[in-house]
Amino acid sequence: MSSSPEKYSRETLSEVRAWSPTLFSLRCSRDPHFRFRAGQFARLGVPKADGRIVWRAYSMLSAPHDEFLEFFSIVVPGGEFSSELSRLRAGDTLLVERQPFGFLTLDRFVDGHDLWLLATGTGVAPFLSILQDFEVWQRYERILLVYSARTRAELAYQELIEQLPHRDYLREFADKLVYLPVVTREAVPGLLHGRITELIASGELERAAGVALTAEQSRVMLCGNPQMIEDCRTLLKQRDMQLSLTRRPGQVAVENYW
Structure with missing residues (x-):
């Protein structure tokens, strides 16, 4: 280019x-x-x-x-x-x-109660941008950030995530955020262990969140490893959750610049 x-x-x-x-x-x-x-x-x-x-x-x-x-x-x-x-x-x-790109933005969804942000590795970046913006806290009743890395040491930006609900402009929404860190290559007390797709398939992710992942209530954004995105889309499709398109609003949005 x-x-x-x-x-x-x-x-x-x-x-x-x-x-x-x-x-x-x-x-x-x-x-x-x-x-x-x-x-x-x-x-x-x-x-x-x-x-x-x-x-x-x-x-x-x-x-x-x-x-x-x-x-x-x-x-x-x-x-x-x-x-x-x-x-x-x-x-x-x-x-x-000078020209930004991408459609992993809140206007991909027209409705929804719970927003799930599923990220692996550096795919957490757009979600941290979204979480620092006021709009998402106004629109959704619950925001669930699922951030997966190979090890605990590779879970970056933990201080930012922890401090987010305490920012002056977000303090009134602090109880909306559910943070679910995941590691795949080691077992760490207090953290989920396994691939995001395994945690969805087994129901463990929903149990940990205390929130059901449903087509009626949930909107899901995916960013990270291409295989994770493909596998998650397959699992979500089994729950009648479709990719959100301009001509057909749905429940799932992805970023595909990898």
Whole structure:
């Protein structure tokens, strides 16, 4: 993919944070004209030594009202983009396309009582953006964040998740959030263990949440590993939950930029 200069802005990195040997986040300046809806993504560019610019899509983890942009990434061994991205440091330049993309936004659903946000790995990024926006707390009676990682150490942004309901503008809605962290490769007391699909199939996820996953009440957003998304869609279809389309509103929304 190529972009002409007017299609992107040059932003300055203010912070690079390593969560684990393979997970890191980037925070950079934000062009004052860049607007997005919580849940959308942008294409980020990194210049190569030969003059080429490599582009990849990343969800905004920051809120639409933040004065900065934040992204969450995994280092793909030998990956042309993520390996370059992980070498950046505060003060370096990151290219950000001016046009946001994506439909993993609240307007995918026309109704619903409970909003389930099912994420694996860095797929939690758009959901953290959504949870920092006021709209979701007004629209839904319960918000269930299910965040799966391989180990407890790879569950990033725990402090942000814990503090969310205590922010001044969200305090009155604090009891709406149900947080269900999941690990797949170790057993940790107090955390769910197993793949999200296994927890749905066995009913364990609903028991832990204290909330039924139904087509009538539930709306579900999926982001993360493509296999997880495909398998979850199959399980949800068995419960009469369909992908929400413009021409046919449904109960499920996914992001497919992986």
